[in-house]
Amino acid sequence: MESWIELKKSQPKVVQLLQRSLSKNRLAHAYLFEGSKGIGKKRVAIQLAKSFLCKEREGAEPCQVCLDCKRIDHGNHPDVHMIEPDGLSIKKQQVEHLQKEFTYRGVESGKKVYLVSEADKMTASAANSLLKFLEEPSAPTLAILMTERAGNVLPTIQSRSQQLSFSPLSKEIFINRLEKEGNTKALSTLIASLTSSYEEAIALIESDWIAQARSVVIQLNEELYERPHQVFLTIQDKWIPTFKERRELELGLDMILLWLRDLLYTQVGKTDQLVFVDQQTLLEQQALSSSQEKTSQNMSFVLEAKRHLSANVNPQLVMEKLFFSIQEG
Structure with a gap:
């Protein structure tokens, strides 16, 4: 379980904006999270889903102990849906399945959240189908799209989403993360000095x-x-x-x-x-x-x-x- 305070250490600008929006109950209906792999997009997306659905939320902070929070942590909340590439792309059938799910009222809370991982990999037909969600949001619904390449996302989807750019991890946080994954301080320090890409860092280590x-x-x-x-x-x-x-x-x-x-x-x-x-x-x-x-x-x-x-x-x-x-x- 993470708090917004902890997430703010690695992504201060993004988290501060989301905290302010949550505190004022002014969340956008769709967000496009852009940034390299491994810098916290999904962690922030999960936390935002918790804050959106948690009935015991205080300010921006979800309680972490209610049924909604626990189910999201365990990845089995019936009103939180994740779309990921099926093979090399996200296909139209996946979006159509999501549309069918959204015809039903939220099971637990009356709200629904959908997260799209690697949103730039949507086929043209999938992107156009998803666009209907963004143009005619069925409130209360929250969409969070995540990508490493926002420029490859359909421009009309970009324009209907609030785009948030995630910064590369600070060198200190990067080193600590690599060390926690079992790498020596010497190797972690070198890698964090050579690249700010977590994906490249892992590739270097694994090779x-x-x-x-x-x-x-x-x-x-x-x-x-x-x-x-x-x-x-x-x-x-x-x-x-x-x-x-x-x-x-x-x-x-x-x-x-x-x-x-x-x-x-x-x-x-x-x-x-x-x-x-x-x-x-x-x-x-x-x-x-x-x-x-x-x-x-x-x-x-x-x-x-x-x-x-x-x-x-x-x-x-x-x-x-x-x-x-x-x-x-």
């Missing part, structure tokens, strides 16, 4: 690629100071086989940039902001043998390498030129 890539980046940066003659062999033997795809190469250069930023933070005494949190000893050793000016210059070399990569320069040449520039200074 096991990110842990291997992180090890290669640490090895390269360690060799740069302790075994510089080994760097180009490691690029050939470790970097090239690990960083094959364009997105992997981009993330690899981003990781090198994050390492150098950590080195700069170490040089100025801001070790509480490190991304490579388990490598502080190595970073402190490197900080003693490099100046802030040199570290800043190396960061500019990485940015130049990213530009070369975008211009389709051979990835191995990009890396060799990068580390040659860093070594020569």
